[in-house]
Amino acid sequence: MKYKHVFFIWLLADAFLALGLLAFAVYEQFSGGSKNDLEMFVLFVLYGILVSLPSLVTMLIFHFVYSKNVKAGTDHKPAYIILIISINILYLVVGLFYGMTSEFNYFYIASTLAGLLSFYLVDRAVKKKLQPAKV
16 A cells, blocks of 8 residues: 555545535535534535544555565555544544543544545555456
8 A cells, every 4th residue: 555545544534524515515505404403514524534634644644654564475454444433432532521422423434434435445445446456
């Protein structure tokens, strides 16, 4: 994996979360939500970017250290899966520390699933690109 792949994992996970948030905001608007839903959506997007930047930095630092210390040909899936889950567990602990409970738990679950799905998609694309062409 390269740095661009790690960045794309983060970006794709954020895109999945943004799409989920957009779907939720549209649902709330059509189910009798308040007039401030658009402002709340913008706030969530900006907050989501601000909150997710530490996870990007953590993933890039991990990739730097991991790529320097791992042997060539080693399976990297378990390490990155553990990293994604650990980052999300850290967010959950911080959220619980600040008293965010029910709604934040949904975000934690969605964030973990989005991270794992984006890792799977990027890993699959990288493997597909590295396979020799069949003649």
